[in-house]
Amino acid sequence: MESTLSAVVVPVPEAEPRVGALRAALDPSAALGVPAHVTILYPFVPPAAIDDGVLATLGEVFAAVPAFEVGFSKVSWFGEESMWWAPEPAEPFVALTRAVSARFGLLPYEGAHAGITPHLTIGHGAPIERLRAAEAEVAAGPPVGATVRTAVLMTGSRAAASWTTMAELPLGEG
Numbered sequence: 001m002e003s004t005l006s007a008v009v010v011p012v013p014e015a016e017p018r019v020g021a022l023r024a025a026l027d028p029s030a031a032l033g034v035p036a037h038v039t040i041l042y043p044f045v046p047p048a049a050i051d052d053g054v055l056a057t058l059g060e061v062f063a064a065v066p067a068f069e070v071g072f073s074k075v076s077w078f079g080e081e082s083m084w085w086a087p088e089p090a091e092p093f094v095a096l097t098r099a100v101s102a103r104f105g106l107l108p109y110e111g112a113h114a115g116i117t118p119h120l121t122i123g124h125g126a127p128i129e130r131l132r133a134a135e136a137e138v139a140a141g142p143p144v145g146a147t148v149r150t151a152v153l154m155t156g157s158r159a160a161a162s163w164t165t166m167a168e169l170p171l172g173e174g
Contacts, residue, residue, distance in 0.1 A: 001162050003155035006050065007042035008058065008100055008169070010093070011035045012120055014146040015072060015085070019122050022134045026083075026123030032156055033163035038093050038118050040151055041100045041108055047155040047166075054104075055153070055167050061099050062151055062169040068092045072120060073143035075135050083131045084119035085138070092148070093118035 015036040023030040045054055070092070072085040087093055094116045097108055108116055122138060123131045150170050156163030 001157055001159050003047040003162070003164075004157045005042075006044040006047050006153060006155045006166070007034075008040040008044050008151055008153055009034070009037040009042075010040060010096075010148055010151045011037045012070075012072070012144075012146050015120060015144050018141055018144055019085070019120070019138060022122050022137065026126040026130060026134055027121050028124060029121065029163075031160050032158070033161045034154065034156075036120055038087055038120050039108075040093065040096050041104075041106060043110065044100075044106065044153065045104065050153070050155070050166065057103060058100070058153060058167070059169055061103055062096070063172045065092070065096060065099070065171050066173060067147060067149045067171045069145065069147055071143050071145045075122075075139050076119065078117075080128050080131070082121060082124040083135050084121045085144075087118050087120065090118045096151070 013035065019036055023036060070087045072087060074086040075083060076086045077083055097116050101108060123134050148171065150168050152165045152169060153167040154163050155166045
């Protein structure tokens with residue numbers, strides 16, 4: 001299967017025990033092979049155009065940012081279509097998105113949204129009753145904390161289980 005899409009994301013493996021099963025049922029990106037994550041830039045460079053120069057530049061952007069702590073406790077919504085966890089603080093993700101976007105001349109989500117709202121999608125496009133039940137389940141549990149030490153460049157297509165990690169992008173030392 002040829003990869004036709006790419007994304008730069010921060011995986012949040014600490015979130016998987018809490019939201020992995022919900023994402024598998026409610027978030028189509030989970031079926032594509034994308035783990036629980038906060039998106040930095042999507043779409044990114046077409047996979048056929050990713051070369052050593054792109055990887056080196058991307059690596060430089062992330063190496064310039066120190067690792068940071070983040071927590072997930074607040075459930076938020078985009079309309080009634082998408083339910084997500086808000087990272088706290090959000091600013092490091094916003095700064096990373098701006099840095100990658102500026103370095104490559106790409107707009108997040110191709111400019112479809114006015115601002116940058118970092119989020120970890122739990123459900124998207126599922127029936128509202130199922131999303132509301134998932135919201136209640138997530139809100140009833142304890143917050144999840146993580147240390148962000150790396151981002152990844154992923155490539156894939158719209159086919160099931162097609163997304164894989166092409167490169168790991170370590171953040172700098174604090």
